């Protein structure tokens with residue numbers, strides 16, 4: 222069998238192969254994985270990327286350009302520069318070429334973060350099984366300054382640090398939940414199945430998974446989970462993912478910052494307010510008004526609060 226493989230050559234009869242003009246380089250520099258630690262026990266590790274081997278001087282952005290050119294054909298002569306083409310595609314939401322790049326990650330995160338993450342349905346996921354294996358004794362605890370007060374403006378969110386006293390009470394509450402792990406172990410030793418013993422463990426316990434996704438859907442994940450409205454903990458994971466992919470698809474990441482992350486959408490009412498030179502929008506909805514004021518501040522418009 223080994224000999225058979227050794228004898229196999231890429232150029233077999235009837236197969237046409239193309240050699241790159243420049244030598245191929247590994248976009249992961251020969252690394253098996255590149256890991257960024259998150260919090261106390263979490264991590265995001267990049268394990269693979271497609272394309273991984275590209276001609277020297279190129280990045281995985283080339284796969285986007287390659288796919289786009291098949292659909293635009295002669296038309297791309299007008300947008301001949303690769304960077305310009307990628308920026309055009311992103312601006313005009315021509316998304317399928319971005320699906321030609323894929324990333325595979327190994328990640329460890331607390332279950333409450335995993336519950337938010339798994340909502341992104343277009344990824345391929347394989348998760349640690351608490352039925353098959355014993356849950357590891359690892360729990361997430363925020364630092365004292367990262368215990369947040371309930372936001373008054375956003376029911377889903379937290380705001381500034383709550384202060385050491387109440388934060389201490391909160392951390393004690395987490396410690397009590399973690400102490401249930403000893404009960405979990407004892408009950409499992411007494412014969413309770415792993416699949417049932419685990420159900421009393423808190424959401425702060427860690428799970429892990431392999432997560433593979435194409436670039437188009439990763440960008441969507443990142444735009445939602447790096448946003449200030451996302452929970453701080455999942456934002457930390459999204460930031461690690463962003464940092465890992467940025468050197469591999471630098472042109473796309475730059476365009477995504479320009480046209481999505483650091484851009485702004487204006488509603489019809491907001492456009493009308495700008496045209497009329499007014500500070501107010503024609504709406505009595507308080508949330509809409511507040512969002513408009515936030516945009517005015519971001520734009521540095523006259524009279525907007527700094």
Ligand SMILES: Cc1cc2nc3c(=O)[nH]c(=O)nc-3n(C[C@H](O)[C@H](O)[C@H](O)COP(=O)(O)OP(=O)(O)OC[C@H]3O[C@@H](n4cnc5c(N)ncnc54)[C@H](O)[C@@H]3O)c2cc1C
Nearest residue numbers: 337340341342343344377438441442445446448450451452
């Ligand atoms: C700040 C924030 C708060 C949230 N709060 C809540 C909450 O309170 N409750 C809650 O349940 N969820 C909540 N979510 C989750 C949210 O509703 C989405 O489920 C999640 O963000 C995934 O988005 P998505 O469906 O676009 O992503 P993906 O599942 O990755 O899908 C990507 C895109 O693929 C397409 N797609 C995927 N599957 C289908 C399908 N079956 N049919 C049609 N099109 C499909 C859609 O275009 C979709 O936008 C929250 C998310 C955020 C970011």
